[in-house]
Amino acid sequence: MAIAKAERLMNLALCLMNTHRPLTKRELRASIEAYREVTSEDAFNRMFERDKDDLRELGLVIETVDALDGETGYVARRDRNRLPEIALDAEEAAALALAAKVWQQARLAGAASGALQKLRAAGVPFDDSTADPAEGHGGSPQGVGGVIEPRIPAHEPAFEPLMLAARDRRPVSFDYRKANAIRPEPRHVEPWALECWRGHWYLAGWDRDRQAGRVFRLSRITSRIRSRGGSYTVEVPDHVDVRQTVERWAGEGATATARIRLRRGAGYPLRARAVETVPVDAEWDDLEIPYGHGLDAWLVEFGPDVIVMEPAELRAEVVDRLRAVAKG
Secondary structure (H helix, E strand, O other), rough: OOOOHHHHHHHHHHHHHOOOOOEEEEHHHHOOOOHHHOOHHHHHHHHHHHHHHHHHHHHOOOEEEEOOOOEEEEEHHHHHOOOOOOOOOHHHHHHHHHHHHHHHHHHOHHHHHHHHHHHHHOOOOOOOOOOHHHOOOOOOOOOEEEEOOOOOOOOOOHHHHHHHHHHHHHOOOEEEEEOOOOOOOOEEEEEEEEEEEEOOEEEEEEOOOOOOOEEEEHEEEEOOOOEOOOOOOOOOOOOOHHHHHHHHOOOOOOEEEEEEEEEEOOOOOHHOOOOOOOOOOEEEEEEEEOOOHHHHHHHHHHHHEEEEEEEEHHHHHHHHHHHHHHHH
């Protein structure tokens, strides 16, 4: 029965790291069962070279030196394959643990778990008593065993391909439905960064069609992410503040105000931004909130829990958006 490649690589790494002298290919072939099963010398040589390259790509430092009788020998010295001391404070360790949970939500659980295991092996402490990140909602703190822990779910299918595209600097295209649109439109974007704000993930990038920087909410992407060839056409900014852009479009820092009626026990993000809150009856409160561009799109998300009282143009904008959603 063929031996799995992972087992073969592990055995090769163990041989190279636990020898007191360089080992030749002949000695390695005699020591590792998977190599003994290969009947052809050429097939063994190809397999060994691939395995050696794979281990080096994984970070193992393999030296090539002269061995017995002038043959080439191989060794992975322990002093050259030891991780440097990793010193993280409590905040840094918590940030890494939170990032790993985001990866787990984005179908990258294997890589996330592997990264945390390596850090634990290096002596970095992580708290394993926390609950499953899927139990959290909207990035809000949750109490777990007396500890306040942030939750940042990443369930959108677009999260993983966009994260990888931003990392690799690959242009992408996708279909995107704006809040007030009936049908989605194609977008061609150079991804810059992803950020979570008020329970939603946003992508910042260069919109090639509009020749401007734009922010896209991942939940409004209606198609799969398609990679595009070529390189970026504009330089990525040194600092991309996705949250600041979204806040500005949601009326953050606006000088005008709007009055809305909000159902009791609902709309806590709106309550947090309220300038004034006045109880109306047992079911409703009146709130005065900052009014700026994009507030109508945000209010629509709260559905029947919000009634816009004034100004009249904001009320009309919200009604138009609700009608567009109902038609869609």
